[in-house]
Amino acid sequence: MNEPETFEILVDGASITARAGETVLQAAARAGIEIPTLCHDDRLDPMGSCRMCLVEVAGSRRLQPACAWKAAAGMEVKCETERVARHRVHLLEMYLADHAAPATPEPLAPKNQVLQLAERYGATRRLPALEARREARADANPYVHFDPDQCILCARCVRYCDEVEAVSAITLAGRGAKTTIATAAQTQLLDTTCELCGGCIDTCPTGAMREKKPRSVVELAQPVKQVRTTCNFCGVGCQLDLHVADEKVVKVSAPPTGTTLNDGNLCVKGRFAYDFIHHEERLTKPLVRENGQLVETSWEIALKRAAEGLRGVEQRYGAQALGFVSSSRCTGEENYLVQKLARAAFGTNNCHQCAAT
């Protein structure tokens, strides 16, 4: 592959290498220089609307958005000047005036980046709060909750829905201070093109978009632990973080953008369809057939009965009368063991995984 052309730019006095076509934000990020953002997501086209990433660019009178400003050879950028710092504080104070803190903290709610940045840059609730003027609407969908009081209208959710999931189910609706996130025709989400991927939740920087399911988890006896694993549905192999509290999976999220093959994305099944794990209908005891009925038994008896039954068929009809159906839902190791069971323990190659037909 052809390597893109590179050149040097100066960021806060340090010379870093930028690639042709890169933005100031991208070049800085690769060099380990963090510029704060709110409306930016690597998966989306730059929008430059939140103004959080404004920096000084030599030769430009006004501050410029690093997320949309293309790097050019010899460009000189300053991210930590007094002017930039003043801008950040003032901007965050305006956001705070329009941004209610959640009444009751939820243990599994995502981090609110507005509040985090306000703390980092010393912005306070100095300006009078705007009157709440965006009404929350009830929506019957099972997964996605929207709280307009925490929304900063960065439109990441809308842009994700347009550009990544590409179903355009939600939109910026209304005008001026009444602007909000809504479905196009004010319909319920289930009646739109929404595919319930939950990407809007994932990209939201404030938690205005959040999950309905784990909201029921209000108090937790232990801290939540996260376990990285591979999704068990289709063959894409998305990486998941299972959030575990009190020995239960209470939430599933995608690893950060750019770290695994799913690039921060998940589908409706991977993100939300985990209720089966702790479902009451799970099998919990071995069963054997007695007088035509399946009845509970011990592992010892079940395994003995299974082994004798299969051996009996082998003795009566030969190993070729046995079949072993393995599973493409199970792990590689388990499939290895099924074929070893068929071949080494019972002497037949009649072993095939379920996805074969």
Add this chain to the structure above:
Amino acid sequence: MFGAGAMTNSIPEIRDADLLFVIGSNTTEAHPIIAMEMKRAVHNGAKLIVADPRAIWLSEVADIHLQLRPGTDVWLLNAMAHVIVAEGLADEAFIAKHTSGFEAVKATVADYTPEEAERVTGVPAESIREAARLYATTRKAGIYYTLGITEHTHGTDNVYCLANLVLMTGHLGVRSAGMNPLRGQNNVQGANDAGATPIYYPGYQSVTDPEVRAKYEAAWGVPLSPEPGLNLNVMMKELNTEGIKGLFVMGEDIVLSEPNAGKVEHGLNQCEFLVVQDIFPTETMRYADVVLPATCFAEKDGVFTNSDRRVQRVRKAVEPPGEARPDWQILCDLARAAGYPMPHYSGPGEVYAEMAALAPKFAGISHERLEQHPEGLHWPCPDPEHPGTPTLHLDGPMVGIAPFQAVSYRPSAELPDPEYPLVLSTGRTLYHYNSASQTLRDPGTVAKQPENFIEVHRRDARKLGAGNGDRVRVHSRRGEVEAVVVVSPRVRPGCVWMPFHFPDQLTNRLTNDAGDSVTGTGEYKVCAVRLERLSPAPVA
């Protein structure tokens, strides 16, 4: 492909492609995250060709939609090859250097003119020409397919035709190109890799190869059968002919998932002994003599291998319910109960190490090493220093010389007739997964899709006097099922489509268990049905 049964290229390459040729894959519903990569490629300006009997989400944004009649893929693909040959678009240098048998393909496709193909497939000749030209003349052009290609009695022929297109255009060993079967389930690739196939030991080593067999006999300490085993489709049939008398089934509800469910049930009634190992009660369990409660992915350690040959870790997050045990432990215990001295593995990591030691393709992969690779490792990975192989054939085909396969069209096993006038295809939806034992237990996915439905073209719906939401009974020669009508612009006239997810209205009572002559894969995509309206007639 071309020496490895897997995607030739990796999923992250898709976003950089200049052309995507998606055939027999409703990617947005079956592989949503791969579809996001495709959407990104299109957003970046890639061309998109979709071949599918249905109008699907991708075909709506495609540059060319080849809406062929179900089961006529060989005609369509041979006609594309015809255009490539006739217009001198073949990559002669690649063909000469890396392939054999092109002359035979040339001779065969000479008869497959676009005009004749239009008559058989229903796709305009000009669209076939345009698609062929676009595909042949774009360098980073990848083919993506799934069960719409393979679930036919001529599924292997379909795959050969696609491979011919890849070879004649030299789209092999090129990033963002290649030939890419998208695997339907989390570990289809890994199950095949691990040897859960009747003809291969782990790592695609043939059971008929005496040297390979000797290696496994030495490792496992027992003599092994030199006879290739029966594939799943044949096993299911032999339940009825009493060739198979004892069956062990792990993690599949065969009654729901295999074609021609009535016949499978009949076969299970004949079966003398059945062991089922699963996480939920299943239909198959009704016939079981022993049921072993197993664990789901969140309760055990191991690896899944995804569609692009990427081995990734599965990690235990929670304890299994009640007395349920990890499948790997059950399998070891069962082997020991049957008198085979299965080693006392410390865990799945040690099982993987045993597999990798005997299979060169995975020799460099271990649980320990995967901890250092959050993005996974792609096989082939022959030693612990090897970085893995996201893209295959970069130095020419792995097999050395890749053979063309000349293929002629054979009709599907069951075609529509006056008694059963409609062609039924089946498939997966976004909101459910296979037998839906997991997704029907989630209120959200159920809210989106609560019951079985059938997509019917407006013209056929009018003939039947049925509208949206009316109930119909769908009949085939093998069974009958009720479903709700969705009058849909997505299907062709004369064609209907149903999902296969709903146990109480089981679509697989209808499907045909006629299998592909090589793989045995059932013909889920084409069978003949008729509809009977159940709802009262609309008021005139």
